[in-house]
Amino acid sequence: MTFQRKKLGKEGEEAAVKFLVSNGYKIIKKNFRNYLGEIDIIAEDKDTICFVEVKTRSSDQYDSPFEAVSPKKQVKITRVAVSYLQSIDKMEAKARFDVIGIDYEKEGKERISIVKDAFEAQY
Numbered sequence: 001m002t003f004q005r006k007k008l009g010k011e012g013e014e015a016a017v018k019f020l021v022s023n024g025y026k027i028i029k030k031n032f033r034n035y036l037g038e039i040d041i042i043a044e045d046k047d048t049i050c051f052v053e054v055k056t057r058s059s060d061q062y063d064s065p066f067e068a069v070s071p072k073k074q075v076k077i078t079r080v081a082v083s084y085l086q087s088i089d090k091m092e093a094k095a096r097f098d099v100i101g102i103d104y105e106k107e108g109k110e111r112i113s114i115v116k117d118a119f120e121a122q123y
Helices: 003-021 071-087
Strands: 026-034 039-045 048-058 094-104 108-117
Touching: 003 026, 003 048, 003 094, 003 108, 026 071, 026 094, 039 071, 048 071, 071 094
Parallel strands: 048 094
Antiparallel strands: 026 039, 039 048, 094 108
16 A cells, blocks of 8 residues: 555544544544454444544545445455454444545535445444
């Protein structure tokens, strides 16, 4: 991954955190990593634990940020999420998978959209 793409991704994740907080989410963890992989943001939305994948695109990329969360990526996110819930002894908690798409336009303005409950747990 190039430096420019890493920078864009980091900016996107920071914008996603601000977006979530402004919409009433409580941030639990950012960039949660374990031996199974990574989840960009873990947050609470009322009584639900949300595992949030952030996809950031610049205006010169034509595919949708949501298309980048492939079935293979969904399986990986699910495994990390289950592992996290086990580690905090909350396997019975309400949980969902959200995807935030951030598009940066040429003027530097960002367009943020969220799909709540974007996919079911994949094994």
